[in-house]
Amino acid sequence: MKAECSAGDIPTGYKQTEVGVIPEDWDVKKLEEVVDIDADNLSAGTPVDYAFNYISLEDVDEGVLRSYSSQIFGSAPSRARRRLRYGDVLVSTVRPNLKSHLLFKQRQGEWICSTGFSVVRCKNSSAVPSYIFAHLFATTIPKQIESLLTGSNYPAINGKDVKALLIPLPPTITEQKTIAEALSDTDALIESLEQLIAKKRQIKQGAMQELLSPKQGDKIRFLKEVSSLKGRIGWQGLKQTEFTINEEEPFLITGMNFKDGAIRWNEVYHISEERYEMASDIQLRPADVLMTKDGTIGKVLYIDTIPYPGKASLNSHLLLFRPIKWSYYPKYLYYQLCSQRFKNFVEESKSGTTFFGLSQAAVGNYPVLLPPMEEQVNIATILFDMDSEITVLEEKLAKARQIKQGMMQELLTGRIRLV
Structure with a gap:
């Protein structure tokens, strides 16, 4: 890997190296020159009753230790081998693009991690653990790892690869x-x-x-009694090849555009005005509530505003809720459909084996709580x-x-x- 600049682009006091432009008094070294890698491991002769805290690849998420488990060597996972001590840097070697790396900061207890990590231990006065760790989330080392993974059928690197990684050092x-x-x-x-x-x-x-x-005085009505439930009938002949990025045309909302109850309008495709007019029942307007009814079931969205051109429709995987005769406050229904009570209802009502779905009829039978409008x-x-x-x-x-x-x-x- 070499990030190149022309001589005229290199500022005074800097130099071109294998990892890019760095100050003239900095150096580029292989990791193995400044750290020990995988130097401390449990042997096969470890007592079977040796107890320890175990960190697997799944326990780490982008620098954060989310969980760990208590283990006994005799019944521990076969990958539980790498000994840890305070200041070690855990480099994820399996699916390293997920960046499940960790700066280990525990001082108490016995700790072991999976051989899915390479354990980097800084040599005295050669490198600072937190400096090495920061490079795992910057660009220099990830680019090298990406290069190593190119063309590989299995996204993994090994200890030898880690040793050869280049790092710029002050x-x-x-x-x-x-x-x-x-x-x-x-x-x-x-x-x-x-x-x-x-x-x-x-x-x-x-x-x-x-x-x-539920509270005293609340009415309970089936959702179909107080709300219209509309969806696109099939695709009405609409093909994915008709999707456009023409911002002058109406939006076509899908479940993929939902995020935390809001919509990412910049990611929404468009359809022609003709297609939009073909399905008047699902022409959206502010205060509409939408829900995914298959695939990832039960994701809910409240339409606050519709950006220019102010027109939007929905695909066949969504349901549209709109109150009958102002029978409920739309934003209240949105929160009702976000509740654990409704999530439980979805789990009980969905059908299918490999691809789950929730029928419009099933949704209509949800008993919605309706306190007074105020x-x-x-x-x-x-x-x-x-x-x-x-x-x-x-x-x-x-x-x-x-x-x-x-x-x-x-x-x-x-x-x-x-x-």
Whole structure:
């Protein structure tokens, strides 16, 4: 791998290397020159009653240890072999493109990880673990890994590949530490936002449980009694080849466009005006509620506004709900269909063996709770305000991640020097 620039593009004080342009006083080394790799493993003679905490590939998600299990050597998975200690870097060698890497920070107990990881242990005064770890999520090392995977039938690398990975290194440990600390500060902000979002979601779930549960005075009606349920009849001859990206034409919404109750309009295809006019029953308007009825069943969407040209239809995998004679507040129904009560109903009602579906008739038999209209509005407003707060935090989180990615690109290549 070589990122090349012409001589005129290289700034003064920088040089072209196998991993791109870096400062003249930086060096490029193979990982094996500055770290030990897979140096500490359990032997076949390990006592069968040896107890430890075990980390599998599935337990790690992009730098976060989501879970682990307690094991006894005699009954542990055969891959449970790599010994761990504080500061080790776990490099996922199986499906490394998923970036299930981890900086190990546990100080207490016996810890073992799967041989699906290569364990990188920094040699004294040669490298800083957090600096090495940061490179796994930047561009230099992922590009090398991607090159190794090209043409392979099985997405994996081995310990030999890891040893040969090239990494740019500042001239001093102090500079490595300074870079790692700057990135760690950003990580702390990201982690705090993630925790706050998780807490807000938990609070919202509790509020939904409380607000959407049956209460004295609530009416119960079958959904088909209070709402029209409309869907595209088959495809009405509509073919995928008719989908366009012409932004002047009406939208065609599919379940793939749903995300957290909102729609990603920039990803929605368009259909001709003629096709749009052929199905007047499913011409969408603000305050409509949509739901997927097959494939990924029960994903729900509330139509707030429809961007230019202000016209949208839906494909045959969706159902459209619209109140009969203002029998319910649409946003309240949206939250009812997001409730655990409705999810349980879907699980009990879906049919199929390999491809599940939910019939329009089955959905119509859902017993929907209907408090007085004023209460419906209040409930929907409370939950919508919670959603709005979560959305603001998610936007801050996305911005923080974007800033970190930019910092990594600048700091880990020496474009910006902190010492």
